[in-house]
Amino acid sequence: METLNQKAFEELIESRNLKTLRVRLMGMEALDIAILLESVSEEEMALAFRLLPKDLAVEVFDDFDGPTQHRLLESLTHRVVSQLLEAMSPDDRTELLEEVPASVTRRLLGLLSPEQRQVTLQLLGYEENSAGREMTPYFVxxxxxxxxxxxxxxxxxxxxxxxxxxxxxxxxxxxxxxxxxxxxxxxxxxxxxxxxxxxxxxxxxxxxxxxxxxxxx
Missing domain, CATH: 3.10.20.750 (Ubiquitin-like (UB roll))
Structure with missing residues (x-):
């Protein structure tokens, strides 16, 4: 399927043809979606992001740069943000929380389940670039x-x-x-x-x- 350009994206948003928009986005690579959404307004980005299946949404979010991740989190509801954070790997989540202001970090930590909050706080305690940051707590x-x-x-x-x-x-x-x-x-x-x-x-x-x-x- 042809990659969606910004003009076609905005036309689908303006006409509220969200079903077609979702189909077009799902036919794209995560990185291409991230590049597209980084070029649109926060409202359009948040609307399109909510249309993505959870697994694809997590991939797209990982491909955003830090400032874009922060902008998107500010635009999403607490429920959507909570689901997104829970679905991220612990090390990716920790990297995100280090890049946002301390007040935002505290708010986001409050959206995590007690188990995930404990894991994230543990990883935040390791120095940057240490092996502890890369170790997953989710092994058999x-x-x-x-x-x-x-x-x-x-x-x-x-x-x-x-x-x-x-x-x-x-x-x-x-x-x-x-x-x-x-x-x-x-x-x-x-x-x-x-x-x-x-x-x-x-x-x-x-x-x-x-x-x-x-x-x-």
Whole structure:
């Protein structure tokens, strides 16, 4: 589908042909939508943004620069902002909150659920460019004494709320990290096998205060 230009966008807005506008926007790449909306008024941007499906809206929001994100948040209702913030990854949300004034940060934190607020406050406590900022709190942890069948059941229950399920962290009964296991290894293992039997021991450890470039190397 042809990318929507600013003139065609404004014509659809003025005629209130929102159904066609939504279809046209959904046929575009997130970055192209972001570039388009950055060039229109706050009212038009907010109206068009509300037409996007949630997953696409989050992608578009991530592609906005900081000032545009701030402008949009000021134009949206608390309910829409709350849904948007909850859908963002913790590290992207933290980066956003650092770029807005402190008063706005406090207001936005108040829109988060208690769990998400705690996670975000924790990440805000890490220094910029530290490994702690890049670490997701949404991973799958498995007990070493689980069977593979129990591990797969736990992954199924947690998958919808986790950023990744392809590598899981294995802990002992005292919650000490003992290794990692991939989803592929679990799928190929016998259901009655122990998670400990397929665990890769001695995982690489990184401190939260380490530089993120060094941690990634």
């Amino acid at each position: 942890d498995l007990r070493s004494n689980m069977t593979v069948a129990q591990a797969m059941e736990r992954i199924r229950k947690l998958a919808v709320d986790r950023e990744t399920i392809y590598e899981c962290y294995v802990i002992d009964p005292q919650r000490h990290l003992t290794g990692t296991v991939s989803l592929k290894e679990l799928v190929l293992a016998r259901l009655e096998s122990s998670v400990a039997d397929v665990t890769q021991p001695n995982p690489r450890r990184v401190f939260t205060h380490s530089d993120r470039e060094e941690a990634a190397s």
